[in-house]
Amino acid sequence: MESVLSYLFYFLASIFLIYALLQFRLGIYFLRSFFYGSAVKQNSLGVFPKVTIQLPVYNEKNVVLDLLNAIENIDYPRHLLQVQILDDSTDETSSLISIFIKNNNLKTAFEHICRDNRDGYKAGALDAALKQSTGEYIAIFDADFIPPKDFLINTLPYFKNKEIAFVQTRWGHANEGLSILTKIQAFALDMHFTVEQEGRYFSGDFIQFNGTGGILKKSVIDEAGGWSSDTVTEDLDLSFRIQLLNYKGVYASDIICPAELPTTIEALRIQQTRWIGGGASCFNKLNKKVLFSSNISRSKRFFALVHLFHSSMFLFLFSMLLLSIFSSIFYSSNYEPVGFIASLIFTFSLLSLIFIYGIGFWIGNKRKIGDFPKFLFCFLLFIALNFGMSLNNIIAIINGYRKKVLVF
Template identity: 40%
Template sequence: MIWQVSILILYTLSLSVIFIFSIGQAYLIYFYLKTSDEHNEEVITPSVLPIVTIQLPLFNELYVTERLINSVCNLNYPISKLEIQVLDDSNDDSLILTANIIKQKIAEGFNIKHITRDKNIGFKAGALQHGLSNAQGELIAIFDADFLPEADFLHQLIPHFQNPNIGMVQSRWGHINKNYSLLTKIQGFGLDGHFTIEQTGRNKANLFMNFNGTAGIWRKQCISDAGGWQHDTLTEDLDLSYRAQLKGWKFKYVEELTTPAELPIELNAFKSQQHRWTKGAIETSKKMIKEIWKADVGLKKKIFGSLHLLNSYVFLFVFLTSILSLPVLLIKNNSNIPVIYFQLLSVFMIGFIIVTVFYLIANFSKKDSFKAFAKLFPMFLSVSMALSFHNSIAVLEGLFNFKSDFIRTPKFNLSNIKQSFKDNVYINKKLPKSFYVELFLFVYFFLGIVAAFYYNDYGLLPFHLMLFLGFGILNYYALKHQLVKN
């Protein structure tokens, strides 16, 4: 009886934590809808254009470097006002390729510098800080290797800096290869929710928001005032964002400007990115939560800033809820626990409804059809829940100070499913150890489906079906990509 009660308490606690975070999402939905009809303030291009330094942090980007540099050099901005820093920590053949491309651009008249370091200290954050010390521009634009800024990017964002309190302006991410596969469609679907409801809601509600690491512009003074780029977390962008805003700087999110980028098309690359974002957020929360609550920023900003930084812990509670759901089903049908307890748990369905509304609104904001949403949302939710195991490991690593390197996400420069990444030199050619755990979990939740029919109890059946599907998709792509690589 004690172990049954313990499981039910832990299960209820996990559901309660997820519910609390979903309420936070509901608030962002409310404010997004409240402000969606408001006209953005009119911004006028300054009469004197500022000098802009564009930083391009690179590490072994053999397939996308030329595309990136060409895109940046095609920006509609006076060459005399533009400095391009290629911050190259590469240690492979891409270093020579990049050097040759830069020589060509210098011959064309661009002020472009190839900046390398003897030691890759601090990874991306270290490279950005190293370049900042010699940057000529008062504004610093940053693009990761997989991004392709539109020609008018600078003209769209620079006018916002006429407000002297603005320290950073962020554009929305687009996806050049969203239709490559189901995996990329799921990623794009999730990111669209973040860049529609979350970023807009936080910004409009005057809450803390974050620079997304790329496709944005910083005021150089803001970076310096906040203490510069620091590499004690894996999410240097989130860390600097909070330090800057706690110094009083304001951020601006411009949803109307989309900067196209490449989504990871290989499962290990996608999971590596998820691991870095999740673990880094935990590290940043440990570093910044106390600072938020000591600051004079108002209770609302403290609460929602905390929810923002602690959001990655949800993965741990989603995984706990998932694992415990099968024992809960067995307890319900093989114990004397009052049935009303299990019926009361249905209140947590409100959280699922909030998540559904969240992504439904994001879908409609992009003028996608309900039919497209109905097809993709269950897949997205299933994979997101299945990723809770992988991301829970990242949460625990961040929580218990397990240090790891900044693992870059391999780029492919592919947009057509007929194009193979078999010869990509950066991808991991081995099945990760997590594959075997996820295969076990695939079977585990199949047993949950069987149990539903055995007990004639279908309350958790949709939940187990989605987990079964989610782990099935992850296992499918793990095996499929393994066959492609070999």
């Protein structure tokens, strides 16, 4: 029994060690990006193309009017702008939208699209609206986002490069200081939008369209097969299918779209269920397409698979932790070598996490050394929050691989 547990532990430890090294790699690429600049240079916008802005909304009565006002103030010729409000709401959100459109002297023509059902959820709404869209490019903003006035002016020039299919901007945090919970979320998201996104972009790996705060070329959406509702992370799914066609995405870290962070544990739990379970379902769906793609180099395929598998790593980490605890309790006398190796792996992994979250915290947000207490506070609470949500995340991963629909 002990030998079986030892082999199992070494297997899990090897996987987690590889994962820590790969995350460390992204940190190095992020630092190179910071010191040497972006891989793609932005040009000025010469010709103004037709653009469709899509606003998927579901029961967002507290934030939807802020979004609509931001779109009303966006800087772009109105005769070249189509705005679709994709409203699947079942509460008073729909009434608020109707009143806003009717009672304001607007320069923007808003199309209020309401479906009879929520088939396909957000992906279904986007797919249905795409058929009615007239723009050459599709910009998407969730209800809790506030796009800057110059969003289109700054993102569209990237499409002068015909290989570019989408542009993803960095998320900001409109309510970061509201509570400890929002501060921890901002801390975690900042690492993703600095180290992970910028690191992958600079290295030439596949990057992710995050579903909002970005803009895509409509013809490429169609070429890639459109929006698919067989996973709740339809953004990750589509962005990978696009890049498998040898198109590229741009991560524009200098363009920031502020957004509202979840303010309750329950709202965060639902969000994490979607992201983590959806990531697992995307790996389940796309791993063979990535592995056997003839358009992509072997190294890029490998790192794309690692990216898709990212959320599933939580299952291995949690299993290794449980195995370590079980082994130390029941086999303490003969388990010292495994315990020593466990200590080494956890120490290296912890240092790797401190490295990537540290550079995301300081360099990605231009903070000072004196902010170390704030970093330590957020880092420790972030680790605690993740362990507190362990069971929820593991269930989400398992359901993702079982192709069980995650309702939200």
